[in-house]
Structures are given as C-alpha cells and as structure tokens.
Amino acid sequence: MAIATTDPSTGETIRTFDPLTEDQLGMRIIASSHAFTHWRDTPMDRRAALFRDLAALLDEEAEELGRIATQEVGKTLASAVAEVHKCAKGCRYYADNAEAMLADQPHDVPGARVVTRYEPLGPVLAVMPWNFPYWQVFRFAAPALMAGNTGLLKHASNVPQCALAIEDAFVRAGFPEKVFQTLLVGSSEIERIIGDDRVRAVTLTGSEAAGRAVAAAAxxxxxxxxLELGGSDPFVVMPSADLDEAVRNAVASRTLNNGQSCINAKRFIVHTDIADEFTRRLGEAMAALTVGDPRDEDTDVGPLSSGDAVKTLDQQVRDTVAAGATLVTGGEPGGGPGFYYPPTVLADIPDGSPAHREELFGPVASVWRARDLDDAIRIANDSTFGLGGSVWTTDPDEQQRLVRGIETGMIYVNRMTESTPEVPFGGTKNSGYGRELAQFGPRTFVNAKTVWIEGG
Incomplete structure (x- = not known):
C-alpha cells in the first residue's frame, strides 16, 4: 500500500510520501535507543511538564490538526477536533497521575524492606490504525513515555500527515530529540523492527490478522x-430500559467515526417484547441522518476510509440479506465521488451470515431478537470477539446478571462504550490481550523489578 493522503470525500490522492530506506530506518531505531538512555533518567516532574506543554499545543492547534485528520480519513471535522482535545486531556491525565502509578510498591516482609520498582523497557514500537489517527497514538504514547520509554510510531499508510504532525508536536513542545519518532514505512517492515534487539516491546491496534502476525513476531x-483488535460489540436492550435513551445512544454509538470504530455498538440484541418498536425507531433515526462532506457542520456521517472499505461493507450487507436478513433501511452505497455508505439497519440476522460472524466496519446496525435475559446473554457471547459492550436496563438484578454473563473486556450499563484516560481499555477472546489507559498504561511497558533489602 502506498504511503499517501487520499481524501475519502472525493477519492483524490492529495500527496504521496517516500518510505524510509533501510539505512534511514536503522538510524532512527538507533537514535531511539540512544535517546532512551537519557530519557529514562529524566526526572518525572520534568516529563510531566513537557506533557503539559504538549497538551497546551494540541489544544491551541486542534482546528488545524483536525482538518488534517478529516482530509486523510473522512471523519467529521467536529469529531476530529474533539479527538485532538481528547489527546490533550490524556497528556494532562498522565502528567498528573503517572508518578503515583509508578511509585515503588512495598510488600510486607518481616525483617526486610521489599518493594516492586517499575522501570522502563526501552524503545516501544506502536503499530497504529487510521480510524482515530491521533487518540490511538496518544493513548499509548502519554503513559509509555511518562514511564520513561521512547516511542517509535508505525502509523497506517493512509495517514502520513497525521503521523508526521504528531512527531512535530512532540518536537515543538520541547521533548528531547528522538524521544518520539514517526517511521514512514510499509507493514512489511514491522517484523524486522520487532526483531531489532534495541526495540523492547510492541503495541498494536488493528485487525485480527495483523494482531496474529505481530503477536507471533513478538x-x-x-x-x-x-493487542487491541476488532470488536463486534453487543448492545443489549431489555423492556425496563428508557427506549428513547437507548435508541439515541444506539445511533450515536453505531455511527461514531462514520461507523468505523472497534467499540462501535454493532450487534443490537433486543428483548422480543420491544424488538419491533426498537427496530422501527432505530431505522427511522438512522435514515434521518445526513450523509455528506465531513467538513460541513450539518453532516452526521462522512465517508468511509477507502473505496475498498465500501466494497467490503457492501458485500457483507448483500450477503447477509441474501442469507435471509431483513433490510430495514439503507444498503445502497453512493455512486461517488467519494467513499460513502448510507446508515443501514439489518434485522432477523441469519446464523453464519457476515453480520453474524464478521465485524461490519461502517454505519451498519444489525438487530437480533432475544426471548429473555439468558437468550440475550447467549447471543451476546456468540461471537469470536470480546472487546466491549453496553446493556440497557433499569432492573438491578438484570444489570448484575448481564455484567457477569457477557464475555467482554469492558461492559457499560445504561451508557455507550467509550475510551477515556481514567478507565482501563482492552478486550478478551479474539479482540486481543493486555490493557491500556488508567494505571495499566504506565505499567504496561515496564520491568516490575522486585527489590529485597535484608534488614532494611
């Protein structure tokens, strides 16, 4: 895949970039290793001050950075600007909290002083996706660099300007040279980078196939x-739920980032007593959304990331309908220019169809009918994925049974799933392993060293 900016709203390639040569890549890895020897000894309060300066820069330039993201991935300008501000929030959160999270942890051993120290590992490779081109990077970089590691970013090949802008922001905020670097390389270089002795760890957000390859190499x-991989998150609605609120959040979650988010609600599992009403309301609300230029403030849903993304999603929908699903609304891609797909609702999902077994990465909602609570849990767990999920019920017993029964890394009750610095993020099953954010962020890429001082 070429390293290039292609505007999804028009299909026009705006700019292309030459990948790093083998020698250039090698020099950047060496530089990251050298930078680590100094950065690891930088006092924590100095690291925190730099991240506060970076946060201020991001807030100040959010509009400009947001326009770059809109041009490269087609997200609405309002959501792109909000994403940059979210990155600033993440920088401040770890500037304020990482030192306490990484403090020596004492252990009660008679006659000795025993602690666990958290020491940085070294250069960390981050293989990041295009859909949240800033937040995906900062949710790794802020905690990992506050812990004393250095960062090497291999970003998706369709967001080179976002990737370079992130590196530039670190430099202009005053970070020491080479503490954070962008590597403009293709995916074929990832295994070689992981194999370099100087690179000590890797984090990936992306597809299941990419995760398997990176996990094998690591x-x-x-x-x-x-690994934070795909998701087909359940959204369970029971009769006691506030239906207006459930439908509003269903639409917001499914169309977040034009439907291209791992934690979008994708499978709507609704108790049979309210399934017809929910499906009708969901279809009407999705059909009423405005699809158009992501720079237009009246646009609700912009384009998908590429022409291939439209083709894949369209085929998944067509195959699901051919297998027996009901098309409630949508289902016909735009004729161009641009990579548009309409908000779509499918119901009566057949077993084995794409909507049943695959992640639909676009504004397509799939509705299941559940006989009772146990059936809802069964349907929710009938997936190889287990990233997040949300449940909508005001019954405390139902809430607890759903929380215990649904197999996900995250479950939200009467709230749509989100990613925020204060809360751990990650999945189970084929959605990956490990956790990001909260206290897990700074403690992920460290050596938890036991120190025993006899008689201390």
Missing part, C-alpha cells in the same frame, strides 16, 4: 506485546 523475540 513471541518469537520474547518481547512484551499488547
């Missing part, structure tokens, strides 16, 4: 890895 080298 396992071969015995290096720490974190």
């Amino acid at each position: 396992g071969k080298e015995i290096k720490t890895s974190v």
